[in-house]
Amino acid sequence: MVIAIGFEGSANKLGIGIVKDGVVLSNPRHTYITPPGQGFLPKDTARHHREHALSVLKQALDEAQISPEDIDVICYTKGPGMGAPLVSTALVARTVAQLWKKPIVAVNHCIGHIEMGRLITGAQNPTVLYVSGGNTQVIAYSERCYRIFGETIDIAVGNCLDRFARVLKLSNDPSPGYNIEQLAKKGSKFLEMPYVVKGMDVSFSGLLSYIEEKALRLLESGEYSAEDLCFSLQETVFAMLIEITERAMAHCGSQEVLIVGGVGCNKRLQEMMEIMAKERGATLYATDERFCIDNGAMIAQAGWEMFRTGVTTPLEETSCTQRFRTDEVEVTWRS
Template sequence: MPGKTRRGLSSPLKQLDRDYLALGLEGSANKLGAGVIKHSPDGSVTVMSNIRHTYITPPGEGFQPRDTAQHHRDWIIKVIQDAMKQAGIEMSALDCICYTKGPGMGAPLQSVAFVARTLSLLYKKPLVGVNHCVGHIEMGREITGAQNPIVLYVSGGNTQVIAYSQQRYRIFGETLDIAVGNCLDRFARVINLSNDPSPGYNIEQEAKKGKRLLSLPYTTKGMDVSLSGILTSTEAYTFDKNYRPIDTGEEGTFTPADLCFSLQETVFAMLVEITERAMAHIGSKEVLIVGGVGCNERLQEMMGIMAKERGGQVFATDERFCIDNGIMIAQAGLLSYRMGFQTALSKSTCTQRFRTDEVAVTWRA
């Protein structure tokens, strides 16, 4: 829903003499989003619109880059039109057009970047390429009011523990193989859960029914985690269709819900551990959870218990802002634009690999 967020924190950003408006376009995976954001002279930030359309595949299937890109091409005009209509403005009123430069899936990224370039040329508006991860962080900070948190960024393609230092978001730890969202999504496909609204959400609902915690690998390596082994081990429990253990050392029977519960509990415990280690390292009392998996209430609960024990607190957003969306790209892009950054048309490419710590975060002190 459109509306104002908190007043902005002190930063190197100059005082505005008028409202600034940006359109953000996101399409790095199966979520296609467009949103309009407004920065006002009084320091407030207003979400004017935030429209999203998701490419959903049948149960047991993932989404392929080519098909996802086709979905984005089919829907992007309508999504942009709906965003502009909800915002109540014309393209001529925009100060810049922001798009996801990366990281993400190549073909979907290229489809959205092409539209951003076309709009830039058509309406003579500056382009701003945005790092997807930084978009999540900046929207999370704006919505929640977190001052200087340790960030746990958890999504389908990324798992990172991040802290800000000297105008960079520094990566303290990350996955050594697959991302947590990918881990959950792939297991959802193994047990044939629906992809509507998302496989991770349906894993969460199944986990609530689970009663038995099964033994699974727990792999933290310093500040990093490894998730491919736990996925393989959880899949091994499904080899017997009657759900009897095979070469696992477990006894008795269990249910698919028990597997979802066990996988979720173990993986989230690993994430809480490395986040707590980062908090101790820099003396932070705040944790900000961003990314699609950040909507998971059990993850928020477990992180909240840890933070409370340390005298801190957890900040998280709901599905409007934690799941990939256009407004987060607009927010990070407009902050960058206000610091004088623009993406030249000749440089308006996209990339599947774009590290969070490659971005100069000039708008923070």
């Protein structure tokens, strides 16, 4: 029986979760929310994480009804992510590991998402669409590695949606992407936009520039509503993602598809993926915001998988990196 605690702080969410042999005991988080029209700066996000780390840690232990003595391993996000928030969260994890005299495991953020998705949905060997504010990748497991079949060549899909939300001055509470999704449900008039799929990769920056440039003029003229623009943007970017996911499934002969990452909560994305999966006789697996959005339990789960196959990180190597690719990690826990 192994109990792992995970510290996640790669972006604007600070999460600390506790997992015991594949059962989530607690998973509290605290989100740094900026005023409408603004993004979050690394130094301000890091300050938020420092201010809330102890209260979230206490909440995680209280909800799990365990004490530090019960914990077997400390897990933290090594990367990828924003430098300052990653470092401030890793500092807490390192300090706790030394105070409690526990081993520590450095976890890849993307693999945290994948392992959490597999745990919660029960997907065995899915093709994975990983979509968030900082990452967009199509991934499948092969020979002790999560291989990247396709990805964004510029900005992530979540970043594209967030930046358009800023143009419309949408609230960042609970998240810009969520508020775009709600507006898109009321949109009906479709605006044709650049659709950029290059082989197995996608590009969102040109599409974003196109809609940013046109948005205010279209809104002022009354030709399109904010709802129409959100609807058009969502439909276009999600269609691009489903095209490359389907191609990866065909290549791998896969009958399962799993959506993970913050954008993975989007009901319209899940609906479109479901249609594609059904047409292929495949099964869609997806989760809700408790496990899709960055959280501590996903880091605990991936760290738990690593720890039980003998992986630990020497204290002097518990650094962080903003660039840490999914395919750099040896997957020791899958056969």
